[in-house]
Amino acid sequence: MTATEPTTGGAPQPEDEIFVEGADWETVVDAVKDDTLTVNMGPQHPSTHGVLRLVLELDGETVLGLKPVIGYLHTGIEKNTEVRTWVQGTTFVTRMDYLAPLHNELAFCLATEKLLGIEAPERAQAVRVIVTEFNRIASHLVWIATGGMELGSTTVMTAGFREREHILDLFESQSGLRMNHAYIRPGGLAQDVTEDFVERCEALLKMLPEKIGEYEDLLLDNPIWRDRLVGIGVLDAHQCYELGVTGPLLRAAGVPWDLRRAQPYCNFEQYDFEVATDASCDSFGRFLVRIEEMRQSMRIIRQAIDRLPGGPVMVQDKKIAWPSQQSLGADGIGNDPEYIRHIMGESMESLINHFKLVTQGFTVPAGQVYVPIESPRGELGYAVTSIGTNKPYRVHVREPSFVNLQAAEEMTRGHMVADVVAIVASLDPVMGGVDR
Amino acid sequence: MSGAPNHVEVPRPGHGLAGESLSLEDIERRVQERFPSVAAEIAHGELTLHATAEVLVDLLTFCRDDLACEMLADLSGVHWPAGEHVIERQSSTTGWPEYRMDREQGVVEVLYELRSLSRNHLFRVSVGTDDTDPQLPSVTGVYRTANFHEREVYDFFGVEFDGHPDLTRILMPDDWVGHPHRKDYPLGGVDIPYKNDKFIPPPDERELREVIE
Numbered sequence: 001m002t003a004t005e006p007t008t009g010g011a012p013q014p015e016d017e018i019f020v021e022g023a024d025w026e027t028v029v030d031a032v033k034d035d036t037l038t039v040n041m042g043p044q045h046p047s048t049h050g051v052l053r054l055v056l057e058l059d060g061e062t063v064l065g066l067k068p069v070i071g072y073l074h075t076g077i078e079k080n081t082e083v084r085t086w087v088q089g090t091t092f093v094t095r096m097d098y099l100a101p102l103h104n105e106l107a108f109c110l111a112t113e114k115l116l117g118i119e120a121p122e123r124a125q126a127v128r129v130i131v132t133e134f135n136r137i138a139s140h141l142v143w144i145a146t147g148g149m150e151l152g153s154t155t156v157m158t159a160g161f162r163e164r165e166h167i168l169d170l171f172e173s174q175s176g177l178r179m180n181h182a183y184i185r186p187g188g189l190a191q192d193v194t195e196d197f198v199e200r201c202e203a204l205l206k207m208l209p210e211k212i213g214e215y216e217d218l219l220l221d222n223p224i225w226r227d228r229l230v231g232i233g234v235l236d237a238h239q240c241y242e243l244g245v246t247g248p249l250l251r252a253a254g255v256p257w258d259l260r261r262a263q264p265y266c267n268f269e270q271y272d273f274e275v276a277t278d279a280s281c282d283s284f285g286r287f288l289v290r291i292e293e294m295r296q297s298m299r300i301i302r303q304a305i306d307r308l309p310g311g312p313v314m315v316q317d318k319k320i321a322w323p324s325q326q327s328l329g330a331d332g333i334g335n336d337p338e339y340i341r342h343i344m345g346e347s348m349e350s351l352i353n354h355f356k357l358v359t360q361g362f363t364v365p366a367g368q369v370y371v372p373i374e375s376p377r378g379e380l381g382y383a384v385t386s387i388g389t390n391k392p393y394r395v396h397v398r399e400p401s402f403v404n405l406q407a408a409e410e411m412t413r414g415h416m417v418a419d420v421v422a423i424v425a426s427l428d429p430v431m432g433g434v435d436r
Numbered sequence: 437m438s439g440a441p442n443h444v445e446v447p448r449p450g451h452g453l454a455g456e457s458l459s460l461e462d463i464e465r466r467v468q469e470r471f472p473s474v475a476a477e478i479a480h481g482e483l484t485l486h487a488t489a490e491v492l493v494d495l496l497t498f499c500r501d502d503l504a505c506e507m508l509a510d511l512s513g514v515h516w517p518a519g520e521h522v523i524e525r526q527s528s529t530t531g532w533p534e535y536r537m538d539r540e541q542g543v544v545e546v547l548y549e550l551r552s553l554s555r556n557h558l559f560r561v562s563v564g565t566d567d568t569d570p571q572l573p574s575v576t577g578v579y580r581t582a583n584f585h586e587r588e589v590y591d592f593f594g595v596e597f598d599g600h601p602d603l604t605r606i607l608m609p610d611d612w613v614g615h616p617h618r619k620d621y622p623l624g625g626v627d628i629p630y631k632n633d634k635f636i637p638p639p640d641e642r643e644l645r646e647v648i649e
Contacts, residue, residue, distance in 0.1 A: 071607040079617060114480055241506040241553070244581030255453065255553065262447040262556050275446050369480050370510065370549050370560060383512045383547060394617075396512035398549070406584050435607055 036064055041420065043072050049146065050431030054408070054420065061416045066409045070402075073435035081395045085361030086112050087322065089392060091182040093382075096397060097433030098179060099142050102128075102135040102171075103375040105184040108395070110265055111371040111382040112186040115364045116320065124188035124313040125266045129304045130201065131171065131183065132266075133297040137208065138167040139376035140290045144215055147287075147425040151228050156218060163211050170200050187321055188314035201305050205298055212294055219287070229284035233411040233423035236281050243410070244403045247378025248293065249427065252278045252285035259374040271300045283426035293376075320362050323354040361390040370398075377401050377428055397436060401429040452504075452556030463503060463559055470502075471495055483559040489572050492563050496578045499550050499561070508575070509558065510549035511585035513593040515567060517619045518542035542567035544593045544618075548575070565595060567618070574599040592617035 036059050043053040051072035057065035077096055081089045093108045094101040106128055113119060120128070145160025168178040174193055175181035183190050219225045235245065237253040250257055256275040260268040276292035278285035314321045323343075324335050343351040366388040372381035378400030385394040404427050411423045450457050458466075460483040464476040467485055474495065475486040487495050499505040520538045548561040565572050574597035575582045586597045587606040594615040597603055605612060614621050 071605075071609070074607040076616065083623070242580045244507055244509065244579070246507075256446045257453070257553050258446070262452075263449060263558070269449070367479055368484070368514075368547070368560075369482060370547075370558075372509065372558075379509060381510050381549065383510055383549070385514050394512075394514045396510070396514075396547075398510035398512070402584060403581060406581060 039417075041417075043069075049424065049429055052405075052424070052429065052431055052434070054424070056417065056420065058417065061418075063412045063415055063417060063420060066412045066420065068405050068408055070405070070431070070434050073431045075436065077436050078395050078397060081392050083391065085390050086186055086364060086392065087361055089395065090185055091180070093395075093397070094180045094182055095432065096436050097375065097377070097380070097399065097401065097430045099139045099430050100135055100375050100377070100380075100433075101180050102132045102184060103373060103380055104397075105182065106132055106266070107371055107373045107375075107380050107382045108384075109184050109186045110373065111369050111384040112364060114369045114371055115367050115384065115386050116186070116362075117365070118187060118315050118317065118320065120188045120315060121312050122267075122309045123192075123311045126304050126308050127189055127193055127313065128184055128266050129268070129271070130301050130308075131174070133301050133304075134167050134170060134201075134204070136297050136376045137294045138164045140294050141167075143290060143376075143425075143428045144219075144287075147428075148219070150421050150425045151225065153218070153222075153225070156215065159211070159214065159218075163208065166204060166207065170204060173197075173200060185314070185322060187317070188312070190322070192313045198305055198308065201301060205302060205305075208298060209295070212291065216291060226284065228419075228422050229282065229287060229426070230280075231282050231284075232415065232419050233283045233426050234281045235407055235411050239407070239410060243407045245378070245407050247374075247376070247400050247404070248286050248289045249404060249407070250378070251276060252289045253281045254279040259372055259379060263372065265371075265373055271303050273299050283422055286426045318353060319357075323350070323357050363388060363390050364392075372398070375400055377430070377433070378404060399433045399436060401427075401431075401433040402436075405429050405434060447553070447556045450556065452552060452554045454554040457552075457555050457557040458503065460557075460559065463557065466503065467495070467498070470498055485559065485561045487561055487563050489563055489565060492561070493573050493575060493578060495561060496548065496550070496575050500578055503550075504552045504555045505550040506553050507551045508548060508579035508581050508585075509551040510547070511575075511582055511589065512547050513589040513595060513617065514545045514547065515593055515618045515620075516543045516545060517567065542620075544570045544595055546572060546589060546595060570595040572597055574603075576600055591615065594618065 036057050039056045039058055041054040041056055043051040053069040053072070055067040055069060056063055075095075077092050081092050084092065089108055089112075090105050093104045096104050141160045141164040145157045145164070148154075148156030148160065171181055171183070172178050174197065175183035175190065235249060235253060237250070237255050239245070240250045240253050240255070246257070254277055256277050258275045259265075261275055273296045276289045276296060278288050324339055343354055364386045366386055368383070368385045370381055370383045372379045374380075379398065380400055381398035383396040383398065384392055387393045408424060408427060411427075412420050415423065445451065445453065447453055460478055463483060464478075464485070467474055468476065471487070471491050471494070473488060473491060477484045477486065485495070516539060518539055518541055543564040544567045545562055545564050548563070549558065550561065551558045563572060570593065572595055574586055576586065576597075577599065583601070584606060586600050587603060589595050590597060590600075590603050591605045591608050592615055604610070608616065
């Protein structure tokens with residue numbers, strides 16, 4: 001009996017109908033050999049880092065094609081910044097890539113400062129370096145944590161989030177918020193660092209190397225981890241160029257491209273650090289690159305703390321600098337009582353200046369700039385257009401997650417379904433950034 | 437590994453993976469030798485080449501092959517609508533400049549950021565297209581990364597890229613009406629359905645508020 005013949009009844013059946021009745025399985029498999037199966041992975045799937053939907057075309061377990069479907073988390077942040085002042089913009093862009101909020105703030109502020117033709121003071125630049133590098137470590141810790149969980153290692157998951165929480169504690173102590181800080185502002189910082197800032201950084205620098213060593217002990221020679229990552233999701237340098245892929249993926253393809261070195265911002269040219277690379281082009285190489293990047297970030301932070309200059313953390317131009325002297329209270333950042341006394345009781349002009357800057361903001365000369373920085377996921381660029389008003393005319397964000405996601409199809413083709421999970425994890429997309 | 441360059445230098449300002457950067461003036465001169473119609477502008481230390489849709493694909497191919505721009509770093513759109521526009525709530529008594537624009541023809545400007553990793557330089561190509569029927573040739577044949585970017589510009593500005601393999605909406609829902617990043621897109625124009633509303637129309641049947649002048 002062949003699979004295409006019905007067992008009962010004499011009526012002829014269309015040729016493409018297949019009846020499976022527990023008969024000879026091989027004939028069934030032969031009959032469907034050319035058929036492919038389309039499977040939806042996500043948008044609600046624990047391994048998709050949020051709400052990513054992958055439409056997989058499968059031949060058995062083998063992936064023939066993959067199409068990312070995105071937009072489930074689109075919140076119109078770019079459009080929102082067009083109807084708000086330049087200072088308010090930071091509170092929006094910080095919510096895009098929520099694992100690297102400080103990088104988003106920094107890039108937006110650097111673009112604004114470039115249009116204004118100003119530069120933040122030395123102390124602000126050094127603190128920006130410290131907090132963004134800590135943010136890079138926190139982001140890579142989440143990558144190890146979630147990536148480990150997706151491949152079945154819950155120990156790494158709890159460990160990664162545990163250490164990240166210590167870094168978020170530092171951010172909370174400085175900005176009042178664990179995430180979405182709006183700490184970096186056009187012209188400098190929202191407020192100066194607290195007195196125990198250096199002490200807190202030192203404590204983290206003491207704790208982190210040991211913990212990162214623990215991850216290496218757990219994973220580096222772990223046969224399951226290696227089996228799941230070595231040779232999986234290969235993307236070489238030329239493919240990276242064509243697909244615009246940057247960040248740890250490009251560096252794991254052997255290209256020492258790092259915007260902190262190639263186009264330094266925030267005085268990065270003064271810091272001594274290595275660009276982590278690996279020639280393997282696969283997911284395991286990306287793991288090694290990220291681990292090494294955390295070490296290099298700590299090197300940078302160490303140097304920044306040692307040379308932390310004094311002085312103001314905001315430009316001295318009273319037409320741009322946020323007027324209020326702010327202080328950190330029990331419930332976050334607020335107006336300093338001393339300052340309130342000054343504008344309410346002593347100086348009418350200060351009150352007017354405060355009122356105008358807070359309600360209308362400063363105006364930015366007309367122009368177009370593109371400012372890229374190195375975020376944990378790659379090149380984060382802000383293409384900002386101003387027409388000379390107190391609001392941006394257009395803010396476009398070149399999100400590394402958005403661009404890198406295009407490489408998913410090329411990396412997964414020919415692999416198994418289970419490898420899709422590992423490959424998407426090695427891409428490290430943050431859907432808040434992809435969908436904006 | 438195929439494609440992985442061996443023993444390359446770590447790029448620094450003015451020097452890429454394989455050689456010295458081209459100066460912005462150099463790039464301007466070399467492009468204008470080949471494409472006399474392209475105008476150049478340097479502002480904020482960034483070079484912008486203003487090209488037309490006819491030469492776009494040739495220009496980007498030239499930049500990739502002759503100016504060592506391996507990567508299309510970014511592709512974005514800006515809408516400059518026709519007519520006179522004044523933003524309210526910026527009364528002249530406050531001393532802040534008014535937002536006033538007056539143009540004959542509405543334009544959707546598309547910006548291409550080109551980056552060279554081997555020589556470490558970065559510049560921008562700007563192309564305008566009429567906003568009533570915006571059309572541009574697709575550059576996905578030159579840079580594959582343009583695929584998602586062009587879908588995004590189509591989604592937000594309605595620019596149709598000829599030759600794009602799969603030009604569909606990317607961030608907005610498939611059945612969305614209008615292109616939300618255009619300046620003539622009405623803000624707050626879609627009724628927000630709430631629990632006790634009598635009838636909630638599906639998104640493609642919702643009416644947008646009339647276009648504001």
